[in-house]
Amino acid sequence: xxxxxxIRALIAGLGIALVTGPLGCFVVWRRLSYFGDxxxxxxxxxxxxxxxxxxxxxxxxxxxxxxxALILIQxxxxxxxxxxxxxxxxxxxxxxxxxxxxxxxxxxxxxxxxLLFGDILAVTTDDLLIxxxxxxxxxxxxxxxxxxxxxxxxxxxxAEAEGLNPDRAKAIFTxxxxxxxxxxxxxxxxxxxTGMLIIPAAMARNISDSPQKMVLFSIIGGLLSxxxxxxxxxxxxxxxGPSIIMASLILFILSLFNIKQSIKLKN
Amino acid sequence: MSSxxxxxxxxxxxxxxxxxxxxVEGVSLTVEKGKIVTLIGPNGSGKSTTAKxxxxxxxxxxxxxxxxxxxxxxxxxxxxxxxxxxLRVYDFMLxxxxxxxxxxxxxxxxxxxxxxKNKNLGNLSGGEFQRVLIARAISKKxxxxxxxxxxxxxxxxxxxxLYELIKRISDTLNCGxxxxxxxxxxxxxxxxxxxxxxxxxxxxxxxxxxxxxxEYKTLFGEQASQILSVYEHKHDHVHSDKxxxxxx
Numbered sequence: 001x002x003x004x005x006x007i008r009a010l011i012a013g014l015g016i017a018l019v020t021g022p023l024g025c026f027v028v029w030r031r032l033s034y035f036g037d038x039x040x041x042x043x044x045x046x047x048x049x050x051x052x053x054x055x056x057x058x059x060x061x062x063x064x065x066x067x068x069a070l071i072l073i074q075x076x077x078x079x080x081x082x083x084x085x086x087x088x089x090x091x092x093x094x095x096x097x098x099x100x101x102x103x104x105x106x107x108x109x110x111x112x113x114x115l116l117f118g119d120i121l122a123v124t125t126d127d128l129l130i131x132x133x134x135x136x137x138x139x140x141x142x143x144x145x146x147x148x149x150x151x152x153x154x155x156x157x158x159a160e161a162e163g164l165n166p167d168r169a170k171a172i173f174t175x176x177x178x179x180x181x182x183x184x185x186x187x188x189x190x191x192x193x194t195g196m197l198i199i200p201a202a203m204a205r206n207i208s209d210s211p212q213k214m215v216l217f218s219i220i221g222g223l224l225s226x227x228x229x230x231x232x233x234x235x236x237x238x239x240x241g242p243s244i245i246m247a248s249l250i251l252f253i254l255s256l257f258n259i260k261q262s263i264k265l266k267n
Numbered sequence: 268m269s270s271x272x273x274x275x276x277x278x279x280x281x282x283x284x285x286x287x288x289x290x291v292e293g294v295s296l297t298v299e300k301g302k303i304v305t306l307i308g309p310n311g312s313g314k315s316t317t318a319k320x321x322x323x324x325x326x327x328x329x330x331x332x333x334x335x336x337x338x339x340x341x342x343x344x345x346x347x348x349x350x351x352x353x354l355r356v357y358d359f360m361l362x363x364x365x366x367x368x369x370x371x372x373x374x375x376x377x378x379x380x381x382x383x384k385n386k387n388l389g390n391l392s393g394g395e396f397q398r399v400l401i402a403r404a405i406s407k408k409x410x411x412x413x414x415x416x417x418x419x420x421x422x423x424x425x426x427x428x429l430y431e432l433i434k435r436i437s438d439t440l441n442c443g444x445x446x447x448x449x450x451x452x453x454x455x456x457x458x459x460x461x462x463x464x465x466x467x468x469x470x471x472x473x474x475x476x477x478x479x480x481x482e483y484k485t486l487f488g489e490q491a492s493q494i495l496s497v498y499e500h501k502h503d504h505v506h507s508d509k510x511x512x513x514x515x
Binding site: 029147150151153154155157158159160161162163164205208209210211212213214 | 319322323324337339340341343346347348349351352353354355357358359362363364387407413
């Protein structure tokens with residue numbers, strides 16, 4: 001009924017949504033959306049390096065994003081510049097370096113649009129393997145560090161005082177962020193990954209009264225966005241990444257109406 | 268009197284400096300099982316800093332801190348929680364440790380806020396939130412409780428009841444308590460050891476020792492010295508506005 005590439009895209013998208021759901025909640029809670037953006041921008045450099053040295057794209061993106069995160073932490077220690085300025089500096093300079101490197105790689109034809117906004121056709125069976133095994137590892141690690149990470153998100157000093165080692169949890173979470181960007185870059189594109197992290201989580205916040213519910217609704221919202229987005233991209237022949245993000249935006253808008261209803265009910 | 272293995276946390280000449288300014292220095296104290304140690308002193312005298320040194324929140328400290336337990340319950344003085352997090356009282360109770368439902372209910376009942384169990388944390392009043400903080404700290408059945416002005420914002424009758432509860436907890440759990448409080452009248456009756464801070468340790472000892480330590484006793488008589496003079500005792504030095512110590 002559907003073409004193979006569409007089935008692959010569905011499986012890939014659903015796998016990514018399972019991971020971005022819970023991770024996105026932490027991005028919203030910890031106010032890391034711009035940090036996610038920075039890692040995503042640096043992914044372009046990762047992709048170009050993958051082509052230059054014939055590396056796996058996900059692996060290369062993961063390494064570069066982790067490196068950028070490390071540099072950020074060092075810069076925060078060494079300078080007095082505010083965090084958002086450092087993030088902007090890293091985001092745009094790594095993007096620029098990536099684009100310049102592309103200029104040198106004249107022997108390869110780059111699909112820049114595909115890199116920026118994701119490419120449904122590009123998803124291969126190998127990618128599916130990377131997304132699902134990578135995703136499973138990310139979720140497992142997140143489950144392991146959930147307690148210290150969540151506790152320190154609520155209050156750092158409580159977590160530290162009661163022996164949960166929040167610094168280690170934060171460092172591991174940063175690596176998970178790099179990993180989720182690495183596995184989803186091909187599918188959603190580097191400009192839209194942060195949207196995939198934030199919008200379903202933001203939608204979930206509107207209709208949740210506990211952290212567990214927010215994570216659950218965020219996952220459901222992500223899955224629905226992938227389904228809606230991919231089917232509509234097939235129907236209207238639109239690009240896949242933007243269609244998924246648009247679908248999640250529609251869900252977010254619907255969740256706003258839910259708030260108004262519940263306020264009315266309370267009164 | 269004290270055997271080594273009853274010690275929960277020990278500060279040896281500990282101090283903490285921030286932006287080249289000492290918040291507190293030269294503090295030595297020991298919290299033992301079943302004992303209540305109370306820190307008193309004016310605002311900015313380093314009480315909360317001392318508590319954070321004992322808890323290991325401050326890392327680059329002067330001197331040393333030896334901590335012999337990881338079962339810690341902490342009620343901070345100031346807590347900035349991002350209220351955009353969807354967090355019910357129940358979720359907050361499970362924040363740092365998985366605790367059985369019965370134990371949560373018991374703790375919330377003891378502090379009188381069981382009816383708020385499923386309420387959003389952001390909708391609580393200051394006093395209610397304080398009761399939840401205490402409930403969370405005691406529900407962990409900690410070996411060391413650090414309470415930084417635990418009854419702030421609580422109504423007067425509640426205040427007395429909560430102090431009685433804290434004393435009872437210390438007896439039943441045999442846990443050590445490091446308490447910071449301004450309410451001397453209530454605190455002094457239950458405290459085993461008092462440390463008076465003002466950027467450094469002014470004096471310390473049993474409540475009576477501290478009260479007798481100063482010249483206020485002769486000025487105000489035995490009774491006043493037992494309660495009031497602990498707080499308002501005469502110092503052998505004054506502090507300049509930069510916090511430096513000047514001998515009288």
